[in-house]
Amino acid sequence: MAAPTPEFEPGTDQYHSLVDHALMTTRGVRRRLDFERDVDDQTILDCIDVAEQAPTGGNNGSRRWIVIRDQDTKDRMAELYLSAGVDWVIQTADRLKGTGHQNEALMQGAKHLGENISRAPALVIPTVIGRHDGSGRPGLFDSVIQSAWSFMVALRARGLGTVWTTMYLNEADAVAELLDLPDDVTQICLFPVAYTVGTDFKATSRRYPARDITYFDRYGRTLAEGRSEPRSIVDGPGQLVEIDIKARPEIVWEFVSDVNLSAEFSEEFQGGEWDDPDGDSGVGSTFTGHNKHPQVGEWSTTSHVTVWDPPREFAWSVADPEAPAAQWRFTVEKVPGGSRLRYHVRLGPGRSGLTPAIEAMPDKEARIVAGRQREHQQNMQRVIEGIKEKAETQAAVERSDPSGFPR
Numbered sequence: 001m002a003a004p005t006p007e008f009e010p011g012t013d014q015y016h017s018l019v020d021h022a023l024m025t026t027r028g029v030r031r032r033l034d035f036e037r038d039v040d041d042q043t044i045l046d047c048i049d050v051a052e053q054a055p056t057g058g059n060n061g062s063r064r065w066i067v068i069r070d071q072d073t074k075d076r077m078a079e080l081y082l083s084a085g086v087d088w089v090i091q092t093a094d095r096l097k098g099t100g101h102q103n104e105a106l107m108q109g110a111k112h113l114g115e116n117i118s119r120a121p122a123l124v125i126p127t128v129i130g131r132h133d134g135s136g137r138p139g140l141f142d143s144v145i146q147s148a149w150s151f152m153v154a155l156r157a158r159g160l161g162t163v164w165t166t167m168y169l170n171e172a173d174a175v176a177e178l179l180d181l182p183d184d185v186t187q188i189c190l191f192p193v194a195y196t197v198g199t200d201f202k203a204t205s206r207r208y209p210a211r212d213i214t215y216f217d218r219y220g221r222t223l224a225e226g227r228s229e230p231r232s233i234v235d236g237p238g239q240l241v242e243i244d245i246k247a248r249p250e251i252v253w254e255f256v257s258d259v260n261l262s263a264e265f266s267e268e269f270q271g272g273e274w275d276d277p278d279g280d281s282g283v284g285s286t287f288t289g290h291n292k293h294p295q296v297g298e299w300s301t302t303s304h305v306t307v308w309d310p311p312r313e314f315a316w317s318v319a320d321p322e323a324p325a326a327q328w329r330f331t332v333e334k335v336p337g338g339s340r341l342r343y344h345v346r347l348g349p350g351r352s353g354l355t356p357a358i359e360a361m362p363d364k365e366a367r368i369v370a371g372r373q374r375e376h377q378q379n380m381q382r383v384i385e386g387i388k389e390k391a392e393t394q395a396a397v398e399r400s401d402p403s404g405f406p407r
């Protein structure tokens with residue numbers, strides 16, 4: 001299949017908005033799959049031709065696609081899909097119904113799919129010739145995953161939809177037997193393919209914006225603003241460290257919100273106290289922090305709370321709130337098994353201890369900034385490791401306390 005000639009040139013706003021729209025609105029579709037409308041073979045083959053343009057290691061041509069159209073085979077696949085764990089999904093969906101739980105809608109969709117998958121006009125399984133070597137390197141899968149995603153986007157472009165499902169792989173051996181797959185062929189996922197009911201899918205909110213998870217030159221180094229060459233304080237350079245903690249967010253928050261605690265772990269921060277110890281901590285309240293650095297000596301700063309959202313976020317600006325010397329932020333998220341703690345600092349844009357050094361040696365600004373990021377990284381890492389230890393100890397105590405509130 002030849003690449004179509006687009007109406008708009010790459011690089012134009014029209015072209016990029018179309019491509020971005022397709023990439024950002026290719027959703028997992030379950031309840032809006034139209035099982036009444038057939039899909040012809042050629043449409044599926046066209047989508048596979050598009051998908052085959054995806055990169056492949058060594059141009060090895062190892063992807064193979066199984067398209068299941070025969071109703072008896074689809075019925076058998078539906079049985080395997082259920083026994084692979086979807087009966088658990090159905091029970092969970094029933095339990096969550098009407099509770100407002102964050103996964104309620106997802107589980108209702110998964111249940112609907114589990115109960116109706118045999119009605120999909122086609123079930124498509126991308127496979128790759130080979131077995132993963134278990135080396136820990138991506139290996140095998142890095143020549144097929146991107147192609148499977150392209151397949152989803154190509155469906156979307158034609159008004160069709162699907163959802164990436166892997167739970168059925170619990171029955172991968174039975175599926176391989178049913179479909180005559182050779183032993184050395186690896187299944188990637190199962191796509192139920194159908195036209196969608198309506199095409200108005202929307203971008204979803206993902207957990208992090210790019211600037212929070214994109215690190216420049218060293219792990220954890222963020223940029224809040226644009227890019228200057230060489231790197232300077234106007235780029236909004238920052239440092240981020242993060243750690244997963246086996247304790248619920250409320251426990252982690254107890255430690256995160258203690259403005260003195262970091263002194264136990266940081267080599268620079270010596271201690272801190274709320275300026276009004278009887279007042280409510282919250283946005284606008286202030287605390288004083290005391291610091292020590294071999295090159296700078298000792299100094300104290302006033303910090304202004306900018307976000308106070310227990311147990312999720314605590315942020316503060318140092319010195320002048322209009323032009324802070326630095327902006328600090330703890331976020332605590334619930335993740336499976338506990339919490340994820342992220343600790344972030346952005347240097348500047350106001351005057352700070354770095355300013356005199358940068359003014360004295362403007363040509364060394366990039367090195368001064370990078371050096372400060374490294375110092376922060378080391379101290380912040382100690383702090384989050386310290387909080388992890390305390391929070392996990394506290395969680396263990398609570399778990400072992402039989403009179404305690406059930407966790």
Ligand SMILES: Cc1cc2nc3c(=O)[nH]c(=O)nc-3n(C[C@H](O)[C@H](O)[C@H](O)COP(=O)(O)O)c2cc1C
Nearest residue numbers: 026027028029106110113163164165166167168204
């Ligand atoms: C590796 C992987 C495995 C998945 N397995 C299943 C599955 O077995 N069943 C299912 O209904 N959805 C499955 N999904 C779909 C996700 O639940 C879905 O992508 C997620 O809910 C986010 O929705 P979105 O893709 O519309 O943003 C899987 C997705 C991925 C990437």
